[in-house]
Amino acid sequence: xxxxxxxxxxxxxxxxxxxxxxxxxxxxxxxxxxxxxxxxxxxxxxxxxxxxxxxxxxxxxxxxxxxxxxxxxxxxxxxxxxxxxxxxxxxxxxxxxxxxxxxxxxxxxxxxxxxxxxxxxxxxxxxxxxxxxxxxxxxxxxxxxxxxxxxxxxxxxxxxxxxxxxxxxxxxxxxxxxxxxxxxxxxxxxxxxxxxxxxxxxxxxxxxxxxxxxxxxxxxxxxxxxxxxxxxxxxxxxxxxxxxxxxxxxxxxxxxxxxxxxxxxxxxxxxxxxxxxxxxxxxxxxxxxxxxxxxxxxxxxxxxxxxxxxxxxxxxxxxxxxxxxxxxxxxxxxxxxxxxxxxxxxxxxxxxxxxxxxxxxxxxxxxxxxxxxxxxxxxxxxxxxxxxxxxxxxxxxxxxxxxxxxxxxxxxxxxxxxxxxxxxxxxxxxxxxxxxxxxxxxxxxxxxxxxxxxxxxxxxxxxxxxxxxxxxxxxxxxxxxxxxxxxxxxxxxxxxxxxxxxxxxxxxxxxxxxxxxxxxxxxxxxxxxxxxxxxxxxxxxxxxxxxxxxxxxxxxxxxxxxxxxxxxxxxxxxxxxxxxxxxxxxxxxxxxxxxxxxxxxxxxxxxxxxxxxxxxxxxxxxxxxxxxxxxxxxxxxxxxxxxxxxxxxxxxxxxxxxxxxxxxxxxxxxxxxxxxxxxxxxxxxxxxxxxxxxxxxxxxxxxxxxxxxxxxxxxxxxxxxxxxxxxxxxxxxxxxxxxxxxxxxxxxxxxxxxxxxxx
Numbered sequence: 001x002x003x004x005x006x007x008x009x010x011x012x013x014x015x016x017x018x019x020x021x022x023x024x025x026x027x028x029x030x031x032x033x034x035x036x037x038x039x040x041x042x043x044x045x046x047x048x049x050x051x052x053x054x055x056x057x058x059x060x061x062x063x064x065x066x067x068x069x070x071x072x073x074x075x076x077x078x079x080x081x082x083x084x085x086x087x088x089x090x091x092x093x094x095x096x097x098x099x100x101x102x103x104x105x106x107x108x109x110x111x112x113x114x115x116x117x118x119x120x121x122x123x124x125x126x127x128x129x130x131x132x133x134x135x136x137x138x139x140x141x142x143x144x145x146x147x148x149x150x151x152x153x154x155x156x157x158x159x160x161x162x163x164x165x166x167x168x169x170x171x172x173x174x175x176x177x178x179x180x181x182x183x184x185x186x187x188x189x190x191x192x193x194x195x196x197x198x199x200x201x202x203x204x205x206x207x208x209x210x211x212x213x214x215x216x217x218x219x220x221x222x223x224x225x226x227x228x229x230x231x232x233x234x235x236x237x238x239x240x241x242x243x244x245x246x247x248x249x250x251x252x253x254x255x256x257x258x259x260x261x262x263x264x265x266x267x268x269x270x271x272x273x274x275x276x277x278x279x280x281x282x283x284x285x286x287x288x289x290x291x292x293x294x295x296x297x298x299x300x301x302x303x304x305x306x307x308x309x310x311x312x313x314x315x316x317x318x319x320x321x322x323x324x325x326x327x328x329x330x331x332x333x334x335x336x337x338x339x340x341x342x343x344x345x346x347x348x349x350x351x352x353x354x355x356x357x358x359x360x361x362x363x364x365x366x367x368x369x370x371x372x373x374x375x376x377x378x379x380x381x382x383x384x385x386x387x388x389x390x391x392x393x394x395x396x397x398x399x400x401x402x403x404x405x406x407x408x409x410x411x412x413x414x415x416x417x418x419x420x421x422x423x424x425x426x427x428x429x430x431x432x433x434x435x436x437x438x439x440x441x442x443x444x445x446x447x448x449x450x451x452x453x454x455x456x457x458x459x460x461x462x463x464x465x466x467x468x469x470x471x472x473x474x475x476x477x478x479x480x481x482x483x484x485x486x487x488x489x490x491x492x493x494x495x496x497x498x499x500x501x502x503x504x505x506x507x508x509x510x511x512x513x514x515x516x517x518x519x520x521x522x523x524x525x526x527x528x529x530x531x532x533x534x535x536x537x538x539x540x541x542x543x544x545x546x547x548x549x550x551x552x553x554x555x556x557x558x559x560x561x562x563x564x565x566x567x568x569x570x571x572x573x574x575x576x577x578x579x580x581x582x583x584x585x586x587x588x589x590x591x592x593x594x595x596x597x598x599x600x601x602x603x604x605x606x607x608x609x610x611x612x613x614x615x616x617x618x619x620x621x622x623x624x625x626x627x628x629x630x631x632x633x634x635x636x637x638x639x640x641x642x643x644x645x646x647x648x649x650x651x652x653x654x655x656x657x658x659x660x661x662x663x664x665x666x667x668x669x670x671x672x673x674x675x676x677x678x679x680x681x682x683x684x685x686x687x688x689x690x691x692x693x694x695x696x697x698x699x700x701x702x703x704x705x706x707x708x709x710x711x712x713x714x715x716x717x718x719x720x721x722x723x724x725x726x727x728x729x730x731x732x733x734x735x736x737x738x739x740x741x742x743x744x745x746x747x748x749x750x751x752x753x754x755x756x757x758x759x
Contacts, residue, residue, distance in 0.1 A: 031502060031503050032446050032500055032502050032503075037427075037500065037501065037502060037503045038425055038426055038427045038500055038501035038502075039425060039427070039500065040446075040498055040499075040500045041424075041425050041498070041499050041500065042451075042496055042497075042498055043422045043496065043497040043498075043499065044495065044496050050087050050088050050089060050090055050091050050150065050419065051090055051091070051319065051320040051321060051322065051418050051419060051421055052090070052091045052092075052093065052108035052143045052144075052146065052148055052150075052319060052320075052321045052322075053090050053091075053092055053093065053108070053143070053321065053322050053323065053324060053415065053418050054092075054093040054094070054095060054104070054108070054138045054141050054143040054144050054321075054322075054323045054324070055075065055079075055092055055093065055094050055095070055116075055324050055326075056094075056095045056096065056097060056102065056134050056135075056137070056138050056323065056324065056325045056326070057071055057075065057094075057095070057096045057097075057120070057326045058071075058096075058097060058098075058125075058129060058325075058326055058327045058328050058329065058355070059096040059097060059098035059123065059124075059125045059126070059127075060097075060098050060125060060126075060127055060128055060129040060328070060329055061098075061125055061126050061127055061128075062125070062129075062328055062329050062358055063125035063328050063355075064124065064125040064126070067125075067328050067355055067356055068124070068125050069404075070355065070401075070403065070404045070407055071120075071326060071355065071407065072117070072120050072121070073404045073407075073408070074401075074404055074407035074408040074411055075116065075117070075120065075411070076113065076117050077408050077412075078408060078411040078412055078415055079092050079112055079113040079116055079117075080113045081412070082415050082419065083110070083111050083112060083113055086153045086154060086155070087110065087150070087153045087312075088110050088111065088112075089415075089416075089419040089490065090415055090418060090419050091108040091109060091110055091112065091143075091148070091150060092106075092108060092109075092112040092113075092116060093106055093107045093108040093109075093112075093141060093142075093143035093144075093148070094106045094112065094115075094116045094119060095134065095137060095138065095141070096119075096120075096123065097129070097130050097131070097133060097134035097137075098125065098126055098127040098128070098129075098130070099126070099127030099128055099130065100127070100128065100130050100133065100332070101130060101133055102130060102133040102134030102135075102136065102137035102138070103137065104137050104138075104141050104143075105119045106119070107141060107142050107143050107148050108142075108143040108148045108150075109148070109150075109151070110150065110151055110153070128332050129327065129329040129330065129331055129332055130331070130332050130333075131325070131327060131331035131332065131333075131337040131340075131367075132331060132332070132333050132336035132337040132339070132340045134325060135323070135325065135337060135340040135341055135343075135344050135350065135371075136340045136343070138323040138325070138344060138350070139323065139340075139343060139344040139346075139347045139348070139350075143321060144321050144322070144323050144344070144347055144348045145321070145347060146319045146320075146321045146348075150319075152311050152312055152313045153311075153312050154216065154217050154309040154310065154311055154312070155309060155310055155312050156307060156308070156309050157213055157215060157273075157308050157309060157310045158209070158211055158213070158215075158273060158306075158307070158308045159305065159306075159307045159308075160207050160209055160277075160305060160306045160307075160308075161221075161303065161304075161305040162205060162206075162207045162279075162303060162304050162305060163302070163303045164205045164301060164302075164303065164304070165300060165301070165302060166203045166205060166281075166300065166301040167203075167299075167300055168200065168203050168224075168226075168233070168281060168282065168283050168299045168300060168301060169200040169201045169203075169282075169283060170200055170283050170299075171198060171199050171200045171282075171283045171284055172198055172200070199234065199250075199282050199283065199284040200282045200283035200284070201282060202280045202281070202282045203280065203281055203282065203301065204278055204279065204280045204281075205278070205279045205280075205281075205301065205304065206276055206277065206278045206279070207276070207277045207279075207304075207306060208275075208276050208277075209273055209274055209275060209276075209277065210274065211273065211274060212272055212273075212274040213272065213273055213274070213308075213310070214270065214271065214272055214273075214310070215268075215269070215270075215271070215272075215273050215308035215309060215310055216269055216270060216309060216310050216311040217264065217269055217308075217309040217310075217311070218264070218265040218268050218269065218306065218307070218308060218309075219262045219263060219264055219265065219306070219307040219309070220237070220247060220260065220263045220264075220265045220304070220305070220306060220307075221259070221260060221261050221262065221263070221303075221304060221305040221306075221307070222235065222259060222260050222263075222279075222301075222303070222304040222305075223258060223259040223301075223302040223303045223304070224258055224259070224281070224299055224300065224301055224302060225258060225299055225300040225302060226258070226283075226299030226300070229258045230248060230258060230259075230260065231250060231251055232250055232283055232284065232299065233248060233250055233281055233282065233283060233284065233299070234246070234248065234249055234250055234281070234282050234284050235247045235248040235279070235280075235281050236279070236280050236281075237265065237268075237277065237278070237279055237280075238277070238278050239268060239271070239275055239276070239277055240275045240276055244280070245265070245266075245267040245268065247263070247265065249284075250283075250284035262307070273306075273308045277306060279304055281301055283299060319423070320348075320418070320421040320422060320423055320471070320478055321347075321348040322348050322349045322350070322351060322414075322418045322421070322471070323344060323348060323349070323350045323351065323371070324350075324351045324353065324411070324414055324415075325350065325351070325352055325353065325367075326353045326355055326407075327352070327353070327354060327355065327359055327364065328354070328355040328356045328358050328359050329358055329359055329360075330359070330360045330363065331363075334363065334388065335385060335386055335388060337367060338366060338367065338370050338381060338382075338385040338388045339385045341367045341370035341371040342370045342371075342381070342382035342385055344371050344372075345370065345371050345372030345382070345472055345474060345475055346475070348472075349371060349372045349373050349471050349472040349475075349478070350367070350368070350370075350371025350372060350373060351368065351371070351373050351399070351414045352364045352365075352367045352368040352371065352373070352374075352397070352398040352399065353398065353399045353400075353401060353407070353410050353411065353414070354398060354399065354400045354401070355401055355402075355407060356401075356402060357402065359400075361398065361400050362392055362393055362395070363392075364398035364400075365395040365396050365397055365398045366381055366388055366391050366392070366395050367398065368395070368396075368397030368398040369381050369391070369395045369396075369397055369473075370382055370385070370388075371472075372471075372472030372473060372474045372475050373397050373471075373472060373473065374395055374396055374397015374398060374473065375395065375396060375397060375473045375474075376391045376394045376395040377394045377395075378390065378391060378394045379391075380474065381395070382474070397473070399413070399414065416483070416486060416490075417471070417480055417486065418471075418480075419486070419489075419490070420480060420481040420485070420486035420489050420490070421471045421478050421479070421480045421481075422478065422479050422480075422481075422497055422499060423477065423478055423479075424445065424476075424477060424478065424479050424499050424501065425499070425501070426477075426501050427501075431475060431476040431477045432444065432445055432476040432501055433476075434476070435460070441457075441458055441460050441461040441462060441463075442457075442458035442460065442461065442476075443457065443458070443461055443463065444501065444502040445458065445479070445499070445500075445501055445502070446498070446499065446500040446501075446502065447467065447468050447479055447497065447498070447499055448497070448498040449485065449488070449494045449496070449497060449498075450494055450495060450496055451496050451498065456468055456481075456485060459482070466482070467481060467482050467484065467485045468480060468481050468482060468485070469482070479499055481497070507528040507535040508528060509528060509529065510527045510528065510529075511527065511528045512525065512526075512527060512528075513525070513526050513527065513528050513537035514526075514537065515537050515539045521549055521550070521552060521570065521571075521572040521577060521578030522539035522549065522550065523539045523540040523541070523544075523545030523547065523549055523550075524539075524547055524548075524549075524550050525539070525540055525545065525547060526538045526539040526540050527540065549572050552569070552570050552571050552572055552578075553569055553570065554569065554570040555567060555568075555569060556568055556569060556570050556580035556581075556582060557580065557582055558580065558582040558583065558584060558585055560585050560600060561597060561600045561601065561602045562588070562596065562597025562598065562599065562600035562601070562602065562604075563585075563586055563588070563589070563596055563597060563598060563600060564585045564586060564587070564588055564600035565585055565600075566582045566583045566584070566585035567582055568580050568581040568582030568583065569581055588600040588601075591605070591606055591607050591608060592605075592607065593605050593607050593640035593643060593644065593645040594643050595642065595643025596643075605640040605643065607638075607640050607645075609638055613637055613638035613639075614626055614635060614636075614637070614638070614724040614729060615635065615636055615637065615638040615645075615647035616629060616634060616635055616647065617633075617634050617635070617636060617647050617649050618634070620638075620645065620647065621638055621645075623724075626723065626724045627722070627723075627724065629723055630659065630660050630661050630668060630720060630723065631660075631661045631664055631666065632650050632652065632653060632660060632661060632662050632663075632664055632723065632728075633649050633650060633651070633652060633664035634649065634664075635647075635649070635650060635723055635724060635729070636648045636649040636650050636729075637650075637729065650729060650731065651731055652664040652665075653731075653733060653736055654674055654733065655669060655670060655671045655673075655674030656671070656736075656737060657669055657671065657714030657716075657751045657752070657753065658716065658720065658721040658750075658751050659716035659720025659721060659750075659751055660720055660721055660723055662674070669712065669714050669751075670712050671712050671714070672712050673712075713753060714751055714752060714753050715751065715752060716750055716751040716752075720750075720751075721750065721751070
């Protein structure tokens with residue numbers, strides 16, 4: 001049998017056994033090979049989503065003045081420095097706290113510097129220090145929870161410069177004329193004018209690219225020499241023999257602009273960069289007055305370059321996150337702040353930074369320990385947050401800054417560390433066991449740079465080189481590189497970080513074990529097996545189980561609904577599987593109003609009334625009673641409530657000539673009295689026509705006699721209308737009226753205004 005039984009009793013037993021084996025100098029079967037280990041994970045720097053950090057800044061009243069200026073300067077510097085590259089080294093979210101609340105202003109996103117600074121510059125400090133509320137907002141944010149999706153970015157795949165000195169002829173004119181005294185003098189050359197200006201000759205330069213790769217964005221650099229700069233030229237580009245794409249048209253603009261850098265070029269995106277790229281450039285005339293003038297000498301093309309970029313869709317899985325809280329004071333509610341910090345570390349590390357002498361550095365150390373980025377010599381503060389005072393002067397981990405440079409340095413140190421933090425995959429979830437439970441010096445965690453070129457070890461290992469530690473000192477889920485190796489990542493020396501967790505199984509394979517609390521029909525005894533680095537007690541199967549099986553006798557169902565459901569008990573079949581002995585149950589039947597699900601569709605009393613169900617208030621769904629009834633309010637729609645059929649009566653209508661008591665006043669066709677009551681709905685127009693009051697439109701000529709001009713003088717020569725027809729049971733007056741005038745088979749009304757009343 002290969003089924004895994006992850007009992008709540010199994011894992012602690014495995015860890016205890018591992019510790020015992022190590023204490024007896026036994027070697028745990030650690031290995032980084034085989035299917036039972038966590039997989040090797042490659043974190044490719046250029047294609048991995050950058051870590052996300054929520055930056056929460058104290059905005060209490062004590063921050064007003066110099067501290068606020070210091071905070072803004074440091075936040076500006078760090079958020080700008082960490083977002084210079086593409087992708088960002090970090091994506092920042094931002095929040096502040098003051099008074100009694102913490103507020104998240106921005107979730108993490110690329111290029112966050114400007115929106116963060118706009119928010120800070122638009123607010124000023126005021127109020128108290130709600131640290132607990134701020135920390136709670138942080139770990140509840142999408143940034144810290146890791147649910148913010150990063151945007152794609154562009155990465156260079158080729159830069160091709162071309163140094164090519166070319167003399168560019170000047171534009172020229174026809175039919176030269178001289179004007180003014182002294183125009184022949186060289187220093188008055190500008191007075192030469194022409195009737196017609198023609199652009200200069202095109203000059204070309206090429207770049208041949210042999211590399212074959214599709215690009216998604218093209219950037220262009222160019223450098224020229226000319227008194228009028230780039231604004232005196234037409235510049236075009238084409239690929240192979242394709243069409244020319246205009247990059248610049250000569251224009252009357254400020255002079256002396258002689259180069260472009262990183263200009264985006266449209267028209268080529270999404271194709272292969274391999275082939276011949278040709279630039280052509282010519283001098284053109286510029287209109288600088290009432291006539292075109294040739295005033296510029298020829299220029300030179302010095303160099304040009306093409307930069308090709310590809311679009312990178314970053315990996316959104318296993319994103320590293322963290323929170324940074326800056327405070328200059330003491331929390332409004334200290335104990336609650338510690339509790340919230342403990343909750344934060346369950347999701348991501350929390351870093352604490354104190355600003356100025358007014359903050360309580362010792363308490364900040366306690367919060368750092370609670371948030372997973374510090375430690376205490378007398379235990380874990382999160383074991384009992386209400387007793388946080390016992391940890392005073394016993395914890396470390398927070399940062400302290402008293403000026404702008406120090407705060408900038410603290411934030412830089414923290415954000416640099418976060419930018420080199422990578423999640424560690426542990427199959428089955430959870431985290432790497434502590435050193436005293438089978439993972440000595442954490443050598444069971446493999447971290448290597450650049451595709452296995454060099455392994456680095458945990459800072460507590462006896463082996464070298466030491467290069468990583470845990471991002472949280474209490475939660476072993478995130479690997480953080482030290483400053484040396486982080487620098488190699490940030491300067492591009494290291495592109496790939498490999499991580500893997502070794503197999504940590506310690507129980508003797510196939511040794512007898514007890515299976516606890518199985519949720520299926522299993523043997524209560526089994527054999528130890530190693531699955532994905534975890535000791536698992538697999539229940540014995542078939543004839544190998546020499547004790548009674550367990551898991552039988554539980555109440556179970558045949559899986560059907562309504563009256564078709566039948567209950568039984570779980571039993572073990574011949575193959576050792578758990579089955580239910582419940583019978584097939586009765587067949588479904590027609591649904592009735594009885595409080596049961598008769599048709600076994602999961603819905604009680606969903607009675608099919610065969611269309612609109614007409615009923616009589618006193619006589620139920622008796623067709624005879626309904627057909628003989630003339631009072632509209634004595635009929636209605638059938639409904640099933642709590643297993644009982646009831647009739648929901650219709651509402652009154654304005655009286656019309658139809659042989660029925662429409663307004664339910666026990667008088668038939670008493671139009672004048674009825675329309676007095678409904679005069680907001682029905683009325684005559686000044687010229688004698690009948691209409692509905694606004695917002696309803698006027699009745700057409702076909703229906704204007706419906707109310708017999710609001711007089712009690714109408715007759716139904718062929719009987720009364722059918723009160724139970726679906727349209728008569730409508731509460732919409734227009735539909736009701738329409739139906740009355742379309743009653744008989746010929747489409748004629750059955751009731752009429754009496755003689756002498758029609759127009």
